[in-house]
Amino acid sequence: MAILGSAQLPAEASVPSRVSTAPVTKVSPRHSGLVRVTHWITTLCFFALLLTGIEIVISHPRFYWGETGTVLTKPLFQLPIPSSRRLVPTGYGYVLPDQNGWSRALHFEAAWIAVLTGLLYVISGLLTRHFRKDLVPSKADLSWRALLTSFAKPLRFERPSAAEASSYNVLQRLTYLFVIFVLFPLVIWSGLALSLGFASAFPWCVTLLGGRQSARTIHFFVSLALVLFLFVHLAMVCLAGFWSRTGAMITGRIGTRKEYT
Amino acid sequence: MINLSRRKLIVSGLAATAGASGLAVAARMAQKYGLVPPDYGGVYGLGETLTYASQRLLTRHSLAREFPRSRISPRPFPNELAPLTEDFKRLNAGGFADWRLSVDGMVAQPASFSIADLKSYPSRSHITELACEEGWSYIAEWIGVPLSHILNLVGVLSQARYIVYTSMEPDTWDSIDMADALHPQTFLCYAMNGKDLPVPHGGPLRMRLPRQIGYKNIKFITHLTVTDNLKRFGKGMGSAAAEAGYAWYTGI
Numbered sequence: 001m002a003i004l005g006s007a008q009l010p011a012e013a014s015v016p017s018r019v020s021t022a023p024v025t026k027v028s029p030r031h032s033g034l035v036r037v038t039h040w041i042t043t044l045c046f047f048a049l050l051l052t053g054i055e056i057v058i059s060h061p062r063f064y065w066g067e068t069g070t071v072l073t074k075p076l077f078q079l080p081i082p083s084s085r086r087l088v089p090t091g092y093g094y095v096l097p098d099q100n101g102w103s104r105a106l107h108f109e110a111a112w113i114a115v116l117t118g119l120l121y122v123i124s125g126l127l128t129r130h131f132r133k134d135l136v137p138s139k140a141d142l143s144w145r146a147l148l149t150s151f152a153k154p155l156r157f158e159r160p161s162a163a164e165a166s167s168y169n170v171l172q173r174l175t176y177l178f179v180i181f182v183l184f185p186l187v188i189w190s191g192l193a194l195s196l197g198f199a200s201a202f203p204w205c206v207t208l209l210g211g212r213q214s215a216r217t218i219h220f221f222v223s224l225a226l227v228l229f230l231f232v233h234l235a236m237v238c239l240a241g242f243w244s245r246t247g248a249m250i251t252g253r254i255g256t257r258k259e260y261t
Numbered sequence: 262m263i264n265l266s267r268r269k270l271i272v273s274g275l276a277a278t279a280g281a282s283g284l285a286v287a288a289r290m291a292q293k294y295g296l297v298p299p300d301y302g303g304v305y306g307l308g309e310t311l312t313y314a315s316q317r318l319l320t321r322h323s324l325a326r327e328f329p330r331s332r333i334s335p336r337p338f339p340n341e342l343a344p345l346t347e348d349f350k351r352l353n354a355g356g357f358a359d360w361r362l363s364v365d366g367m368v369a370q371p372a373s374f375s376i377a378d379l380k381s382y383p384s385r386s387h388i389t390e391l392a393c394e395e396g397w398s399y400i401a402e403w404i405g406v407p408l409s410h411i412l413n414l415v416g417v418l419s420q421a422r423y424i425v426y427t428s429m430e431p432d433t434w435d436s437i438d439m440a441d442a443l444h445p446q447t448f449l450c451y452a453m454n455g456k457d458l459p460v461p462h463g464g465p466l467r468m469r470l471p472r473q474i475g476y477k478n479i480k481f482i483t484h485l486t487v488t489d490n491l492k493r494f495g496k497g498m499g500s501a502a503a504e505a506g507y508a509w510y511t512g513i
Contacts (some may be wrong), residue, residue, distance in 0.1 A: 056394075056396070057396070059394075059395040059396065060393075060395040060397055062396075062397075067390065067398070067400065068334050068390065068398050068399045068400055069398065069399075070334075070397040070398070070399050071397065072336040072338050073334075073336070085341075085395060086341060087340070087341055100394060100395065100507070101502075101505060101506030101508075102305070102506055104394060104507070105305035105308060105506075106305060106308075108309075108312055108508075108513055109305050109308025109311075110308075111308075112307070112308050112311045194392075194513075195316075195512060195513040196325065196390075196392060196471070196472050196473060196474065196511075196513075197319075197320045197323075197472050197473070197512025197513060198316065198319070198512070198513070199325075200320055200323040200324055200471075200472050200512075201320040201323040206326065212392065216396060
């Protein structure tokens with residue numbers, strides 16, 4: 001854990017009121033150890049799932065609605081990309097190499113690790129009141145005015161204020177809650193619905209989504225939403241200071257390295 | 262600076278020991294209860310094992326979703342077929358009258374069946390979805406004899422743990438555990454949508470496992486071997502697909 005000389009505390013770091021005047025004081029980290037570890041495991045899994053998901057889609061870049069769909073039926077839409085299967089009509093004169101074997105294996109393995117990590121995060125987040133303390137916005141913040149302000153600031157390339165460096169603004173809070181409690185559960189649900197074994201034990205998980213092919217299409221769009229979140233998340237991290245924020249998620253300390261001994 | 266107190270060191274040491282021994286016990290139990298797939302090795306073995314073990318615990322007896330007749334896909338897609346062998350063409354020319362399904366291994370009475378023999382047993386059907394690992398799927402009515410019926414006829418020995426099934430296509434074979442082999446929807450399938458199984462769909466005889474992905478539903482079945490150990494087959498990974506990098510268990 002970070003042990004700081006209070007004299008060296010950077011101006012914008014939040015100093016909890018309980019910090020005493022003792023020369024050496026423990027400052028609670030910007031992100032708890034568990035949040036940091038689960039964040040980076042999830043990051044690794046996310047990239048593995050994204051890469052292998054793209055490879056799997058390449059073998060059939062057509063999407064359908066309802067229960068069934070093959071190259072003999074009309075798709076809802078088709079991605080304008082080449083395919084790794086000869087029988088998929090793509091308009092390209094070549095077929096990409098098949099990568100589905102390892103892609104499927106890594107996709108499911110990464111999904112297992114991501115889901116177990118996510119469970120650990122959510123359970124500990126409830127026990128340590130992480131969600132209520134750090135993510136659920138206060139009533140006062142839930143005004144259109146506050147929302148608009150937090151939305152407009154980054155659009156004007158305004159760096160976050162000192163207070164925001166140690167906590168999240170209302171828009172961040174709502175986005176993180178949406179990703180954690182809506183997008184992740186949806187992507188897991190629609191993914192599990194594609195498992196024939198799982199669906200045999202829990203058929204409602206497919207029927208509620210409108211059928212197997214609907215589940216696959218939903219899985220695709222929720223993944224797209226998660227990729228969009230990743231881009232916005234990275235843009236915000238860059239705006240706030242890439243190294244200080246990334247450092248905070250690694251070491252738990254906020255600020256630039258220079259400010260610490 | 263990292264400040265490790267003695268208490269922290271002892272607690273994390275104990276936790277690590279408990280975790281490691283817990284894992285060892287879990288591995289022993291998983292072996293004992295048949296929760297470890299034959300392709301458990303390698304970097305993806307963790308994922309394969311977690312999937313297989315959890316699905317065996319959750320879905321051992323569950324039935325694949327069945328559909329009303331009105332939802333049968335008008336044009337079932339047979340996917341790409343490897344060039345047919347000369348032997349196959351010869352049998353096809355004879356209307357598959359000489360097609361044989363032989364059954365051997367850990368059975369009381371090794372036997373061989375013609376398609377007519379298989380059709381003489383009580384036939385069963387289900388209207389289920391065939392889903393390919395690529396992403397597409399269609400619904401068809403599958404008609405055949407439950408694999409369990411044939412296994413009862415030949416008398417499977419109690420030590421049996423897997424059924425290895427081999428295609429007439431070169432280098433095409435796979436295997437299933439007894440939970441799948443005895444599952445009521447697992448068919449040796451000889452007809453589809455009311456007609457003899459067309460050759461592009463694996464006629465005259467195909468393995469039909471509606472709870473597993475298409476590539477496990479191998480076409481042109483000629484041979485079943487009952488065994489207690491998959492190490493004796495090929496590279497010991499349970500299927501030709503697993504040797505080519507595709508998972509053995511495909512309930513996912």
